[in-house]
Amino acid sequence: MAVFMDLNITYTTDKKRLRSVIETAAHLGYSTVAINYVVDLQQKKQEIGKPKCVLELFDTFPIVQGKSRPIKVLNRLTVVASDPSHFRPNAEYKAYDLVAVYPKTEKLFHAACMTFDVDIICVAVTEKQPFFFKRSPVNGAIERGVFFEISYTPAIRDSTMRRYTIANAISLMETCKGKNVIVTSGAEKPLELRGPYDIANLVLLFGLSEGDGKAAISTNCRAVHLHGETRKTALGIVHTMKKDQPLTERQEEEHVPVSKRAKIETV
Amino acid sequence: MRRAHIQDQPATYERLVYKNTSLYHYMRISLQLENESTRLSAAQLKQLICSGLRDLYGESNVLQTSDFPFYLLSNQTFPLFRSLFLFVSFSGLVKLWSALTLLGSYQNELCSFRVTQVSPFLLTLSGNSRELELD
Numbered sequence: 177m178a179v180f181m182d183l184n185i186t187y188t189t190d191k192k193r194l195r196s197v198i199e200t201a202a203h204l205g206y207s208t209v210a211i212n213y214v215v216d217l218q219q220k221k222q223e224i225g226k227p228k229c230v231l232e233l234f235d236t237f238p239i240v241q242g243k244s245r246p247i248k249v250l251n252r253l254t255v256v257a258s259d260p261s262h263f264r265p266n267a268e269y270k271a272y273d274l275v276a277v278y279p280k281t282e283k284l285f286h287a288a289c290m291t292f293d294v295d296i297i298c299v300a301v302t303e304k305q306p307f308f309f310k311r312s313p314v315n316g317a318i319e320r321g322v323f324f325e326i327s328y329t330p331a332i333r334d335s336t337m338r339r340y341t342i343a344n345a346i347s348l349m350e351t352c353k354g355k356n357v358i359v360t361s362g363a364e365k366p367l368e369l370r371g372p373y374d375i376a377n378l379v380l381l382f383g384l385s386e387g388d389g390k391a392a393i394s395t396n397c398r399a400v401h402l403h404g405e406t407r408k409t410a411l412g413i414v415h416t417m418k419k420d421q422p423l424t425e426r427q428e429e430e431h432v433p434v435s436k437r438a439k440i441e442t443v
Numbered sequence: 444m445r446r447a448h449i450q451d452q453p454a455t456y457e458r459l460v461y462k463n464t465s466l467y468h469y470m471r472i473s474l475q476l477e478n479e480s481t482r483l484s485a486a487q488l489k490q491l492i493c494s495g496l497r498d499l500y501g502e503s504n505v506l507q508t509s510d511f512p513f514y515l516l517s518n519q520t521f522p523l524f525r526s527l528f529l530f531v532s533f534s535g536l537v538k539l540w541s542a543l544t545l546l547g548s549y550q551n552e553l554c555s556f557r558v559t560q561v562s563p564f565l566l567t568l569s570g571n572s573r574e575l576e577l578d
Contacts, residue, residue: 204557332547332555335498367477367553374544374558381541 179207180372181397183252183274183296184327184360187213187228193365195233200366202238202247208401210250210274212362217255217262218280224268227251250401254278254298260287274404276325282307289313289322295403296325296358299348301341309351318356323400324348327362328370328378345382354388358396465563468536471571472543473526477553488527492539495546500538526559528568536561 182201188194194211201209215224230249237246252274257263258281269275276296279285288297290313297317300306317324326345330337348357359379363369370378372393379389474488483491531539543556560568 331545338499338545365553367475367555368547370544370555371558373561374540377537377540378544380537 178394178398180205180394181208181210181401182206182361182363182369182393183208183210183250183358183397183400184212184325184362185209186362186364187211188364191233196366197363197369198233198247198249199238200369202240204369204371205241206247206372207240207243207245208248208250208397210252212252212254212276213272214254214256214278217257218259224253226268226271227253250274250404252276252296254296256280258284260284263288263292270407274400275407280306286310286313289317290320293407294322295400295407296323298325298327299344301327301330301344302337304340305344305347309348311351314351318352321356321399321403323356323358323396323403324352325358325360326382327360328375329362329364329368332368332370342381345379349383354384356396357384357388357392358400359392360397465533467530467532468561468563469565469568470529470531470536470540470558471526471560471568472529472556472558475555475557476549481552483549491546491549492529492543495542496539499542499545528565533563 185194185197185201198209211227211230213225213227228251230251233249237249239245240247250273251271253269253272254276255263256278258279260283263277263284274295275293276298277284277288277292277294278298278300279288285297285307288294314324326341326348328341331341359375361369375393376386376389379392380386384392474483529539540558540561543558546554546556548554559571562568
């Protein structure tokens, strides 16, 4: 089984708090976490800065409980946008391991599912969904290997957010049938994190089956991580199938007949 | 060809089909509070868990004790953390577990329930390899 990952830990300038959150995540059993830098492009002239180097945080990373390896920390960028023109993939995006988009309008959601070079599409949990999920963009995203993310920490903080989380999650599950979903925390404090099996149980409330629930925190997160890695290596969108190889390696396999090569698109 | 001297009694067997592993589940949980020095009594803990269930599932479910009766079997206070044992019927397990997961605060203080073990057998809760200290 793939390892547990929590791909959304809000970045704070308070280093001590960030460090305690990552230590708690390691203690709970998460093998990989991603520090999330949120950029709101709806406001004027927002700069997308470089992510802080992960090695600055820790001299030695905390060991994951139950394994002997240290926890792995990634950098992730979330772009909050309402207009497709805001989202321009440029060199700054390359510095991040994962790129996510938080669409605020239906048009952007459709564009993000079908064309954008992202790994994760965030589903709103703190507000009522401004648009409905339609089958066609959701299926398009599933085919491309883009994942939908649901964050659970707002549900812990406030009861109104809990209602929105559950309502939005259920409507997403109805459309996507439980495929390509990841569940992440969005934690700012160490006590807001929950263990992986607790989350796997919680997603039963959202309408996911038990197997899908466990996959939401392990297998699918790993697929997202690999999807982000392939972006770094060759600027391509790759279907993550059973074996995932970076694009450069695949081009060397000339002996494989054309009909058997996996379909690739270059941006 | 079958030999006739063997007793011709049809073999009797009884087939038992268990849809669930067991009727009841035991959970071992611990409560982590922001302020480490506060101590809660058994009644306060039960009230906290009931309020969590009520927040998530509404008034009706909490009152139906036939659905998922749970009892605090013991409340051992260790110096560093406290661990509780809960006893719940199988149908109530998901509800109780999700209510514990989403419980966020106790009297304006951040708290979180860490579920250590869940098992249909009480004896398995006695050993916990995570806290095992190897000499």
